[in-house]
Structure formats: structure tokens, C-alpha cells
Amino acid sequence: MDIFKLRKDKFADFLASLGGYKLFAPQKVGESIRFAPVTDAGKVELALANTTVPPKSIFFPQTETLYRYALGNTEMHPPAEGEAGVVLGVRPCDARAQVIVDNLFSWDVDDPYYLERRKKIAVVGLACNKPCVNCFCLSVGGDPASTEGLDLLMTELDDAYLLQPLTEKGEKLSQAVAAVAEAAETGDLDEAEKLHRQAREKINRKVETDGIPQKLPGLWDDALWQNTAASCLGCGICTFLCPTCHCFDIQDEVEGIDGRRCRMWDSCMFKEYTLHASGHNPRPTRRERTRNRINHKYNYFVQKFDVIACVGCGRCISFCPVNIDIVEILRQVKEAR
């Protein structure tokens, strides 16, 4: 597949050439950076650190209506079919996360809402030239220039982006931009390689994950969980901002006679998550909930799908209000006897 070089001053033209698609890219929403529909090319923020909210919100929105209904009537009105789209500027860790989450949404039952979006929305990645202090993707099978889950990889060079199509969808996109981009030269490819290598060297956080899935069951009653959970506030930051966390709740919301059945992100860190109708709660304290969060990512998911459900993006570390640090927890798991 042909590799292109897009000069930065042609970036707006590049976005315009994708006019046939619904386009999402990192932008400032309120005070934070997150993926949002593009209405103005000038508002796209690619130079900043990774988004606060991961792009999972495009494929698995925080709230979505499964169908609408009217009280006293059995007709269900599903939402209109989604449009073809492109999500641009996805970091390689977040793209990998989506591939990991695909396992879940196509497991026992195919989830039509999620899978349709996955099929229709192309993922254009942006290699991480400047990993953040809490990135540890290299420890969990990722890479700052990983191509897993991407249709096209962009690498930021000095005054241009290198566009490497990786799939048929990516090839189609790169043809659309051919008019505004030029063919890449060998020197550009070497430059991108060099940047990828330098990015790898900048990642300081490391954890040895070998053996962790096997070790976790034996640590079920270890003091580690109580010690970690002591400071936990039980909020949803670590799970909501996690690119692989995928739990949801389903609620019927009725206003007047108009009802909607919707699903929304849920968090295993909430007390209510496992609360039974009887009042019994099998995970009664934050100790059990913290243990579950780590076990789900590094044990249960590995047993079921043979992949760790953590991509090392570091968001749970950076945003935890009380400095609960998953790399520290994993280190303690490794060292526990």
C-alpha cells in the first residue's frame, strides 16, 4: 500500500477530503481533551497528551438509547443506523484496547450496537512520539507505534504527518487524501522509524506481567487488597477512563409516556454494581471491588480471551484522586509470596 506524506499546512484540506465520513477527533470539551465530532478543523488537538476520556466513547458511548417506546404500547423503535465514520488521532494503546474489547462484545452474543460502529468507523492512529509519565504499554504487549486495531497510522514528523495505510479501510482513506498529500520518500520512513524507537526509550514505567494471571488467585485473601482499598474513594474515575473497561447498566427512563431503554457505563468500583435485590452484596467493601478490578483485567479476562485487559495507557494512575497506582499493585502482586 502506498505511504503518503501530508504537510501540516494541508491538514485542514486533509480533513475536508474526509468530508464523506462522520469525523471524530480530540478536541477541547469544557476543560478537558476528548474525542468529539469535528465541526471546525482548527479545533482538532493532536499535539497534546492523550485524551482524558478514551475513544471507546465513540464505539461504546457513555449513554446510548437501545430503543424508544411509548407506555401502553409494545412497539419498539430502535435508533437509526449509524453513518460511516472516521475517528482520527487515536493513540496505539487505545486502538489496541478496542480490539481487546471486541472479544467481549462478540463473545456469547454479538452486540449489534457496538459491532455496527466497529464495522462502520475507521480508526486512524497517531503514533505516540511523547509518551506520558505513567505510560507502561511496553509491559502489557503494546507499543507507542503499535498498529493493532488501526486502519491507518499517522506519525508526526517535523512539518508533516506520515500516513501508513494498514487495512482496506485505511487504503480507501489514503486514496481520498491522495490529492492533498504527496508520496513519502525513504528518508521520511526512516525518520518515522527513528521517532518510534525514541518513543520506546522514553517509557520509564515497567512491570513484569509474566505469571501475574497465575499468581492472582492465590492472593485472594492477601493484605494487599485491604491496604490498597483503604484509601479508595469508590468513584468511577479508573473504570470510566479505562479504554478496556466495558461494563454497562441498562435503565428504562420514562418522561410522560415516552420511554427509552438505554444503557450507560457502569463501574465495578460502585457499591451498587453488585448489590442484590435482597440487600446482600457479594462485594460488600472497596477491598473486594479493588481486588475485582485487578483480577478482571489480569486474571479473568486472560483466562477467557487470552489477553490482558489493560493496555498501559496510565489514565487510572494519572487521574486517581488518591494515587492508587496499578503498576504499584502489580509490583506487589509479583513480590507477594
Added chain:
Amino acid sequence: MVDVEKLKKIARETISRDDVRCLIGWRQGSYGFRAAPHFVGKPEEADQLIFSPLCSHNLATYLTLAEKLPVPRGQEPDTRKVALLVKGCDSRAVVQQLVEQGIRRENVLVIGCPCRGVVDQKKVEAKYPDMGAAVTADWGEKTVIFNLPSGRVEAPREEVLAGKCMTCRYPNPLLADIEAGDAVAVWGSDEYTDVREMEAGDPRQRWLFWEEKFSSCIRCYSCRNVCPMCYCEDCILDRLNPGWVWRSANTSENTAFQLARAFHLAGRCIECGECERVCPVDIPLMKLNRKLTKEVREKFAFEPGTDPESKPLQASYRPDDKADFIL
């Protein structure tokens, strides 16, 4: 000023007491400018305690956050005290919890730490970016000192301290069973200029401002959970029948959530600013809380968390209470 070695000694003595279950303080965090809450159960664990400009967390939250599991038959409940390190603002939370009878006086042992201001993580991270190694900090005369891997640097306190500290009138704990240091001078004053500016603005612009902020809320409830005054066991936001606030994250429901929380804190918020500190999407929640704080101060001359003998605002009627805002 608090001498950390003296603080550790106090902590060791305190945790050795038969009537103390645990002591909650701060320790250095795992990276950068972070501190973390530290739970001391044994005297030797007191060695990790710190008291520095990194100690932002209001630990009073943990007094009410503790989960009460049923006591197994034949066992006695643990009634020993929780010892708590508090800054000035944190002490107001303890006072207000006592006033509201959210906690019992005999169950808590307060160790007061006079405070010269804590850092704003965002300001420090912008000033000294990409700090992977743990950085310790201390107070200078009118500065904050950071021990970066590249060496010691000193920053003017205005550039790195949290906004709440710039207007702090209560740097010294208002309630303490044990004083960990001598009182520090008050250097801030609070004229509520931020609130006045907001009040002076055009209401339509103001709504657009809040609409944008609320629409970005991800409903993680970190603001509620971190709040030392949000301790209802059955929170209105968790109710499903009736569902006062739907779970859908959209501008309408998020606004209902944030306004409900602000109103439930009217006359109760002690302005520790924790909600704003923890918000992952940077909603300026203290602008809301401070608006109500200002109203309560002006209308009822009441300041929550300053007097252990006071009654909760909503439970204290005075014949001369202003009523001119009631239609």
C-alpha cells in the same frame, strides 16, 4: 510549622495507645508531585508519614467513608478511635461532621497540622512537566521548595499553590486534640471576588458557561465520594424509584446532578475544594459551592465547620433570620 519528625513521634505514640484503631495521614506518592493517604496501623508504619505542600487530601472523608460491615455473632464491634491528621480546612470538615452528628466525638482523635498551603497539581505539572520520579516538597518563607531529580528549585507560592489556599482564612486547625506544631500566620483573605465576578456577568453567558461544563461531566461521582460532607448512606443520586436524577449522562441530567449536590451542600460546604481537585474533566465546582457559601454568610452570618457548639444551618431558626428572598 509542623516538624515532621515530631509528627512521626506523635503518630507512633498515638497508634500505640489501646484506644486507637488506626491513624490516617499522608505519605509520598508513587510519582511526580503526588502524595497519598497513609493508613497507619502499627508504630513502624508512622515512619512513612509526611507533611508537606503535597498533602492536598482532606482525610476527614475517611471518617464517614469507612464501610460498616455487620459484626459476626459473638464478636464485639471495634469502638476504638480513628486518629486523623488535619490541616485547617480539613478540621472544618471534622467540626461540621460533629455538628451534624455524622460522627461521634469520642470516636475520633484529631491531630492538628497548621498548614501553609498545598499545591495545585495542574499548576505544578505545567511548571515542571514529565516528572516521573517522586518529588518531595517543603515550604519556604513565601515559596514552595521542590526537590526535583535535577536539583532543588524554589517557586513563588502564588505560582504553585491551590486557589483555595490563596484565600485561606483558616490555615490553623479549629479543632485539635493534639497540636503537631505552632500556629502559622494567616496570609490570605477572602472577598469572594470570583463569585462576585460571576454574579456580575450576563445570565445568558453564565448559563452557556455552566452548560458547557456540565455537559462534559462523566458522572464518575468522584466529587461526591471525595466530599467529607457527602456521607448519606442512601444518596438521592443512587435512587432509582423514584429516579430523581436519571443515569443517562447528558446536559440535563448532569445539571440536575450537580445542582442537587450544590444545594445539598448549602450551609455545609467547608470549602476544602476536594471536589474540584479530583474532577477528571476539570469542572470548576467550587464556583458553585462558593456562591452558596457566600449567600449563607451574607444572609445568615453563618460559616459551617467553624464552631463545634453551633447547630446545623437548616436546623437553626432565628426570629431575625432574613426572609426578604422568600416570595
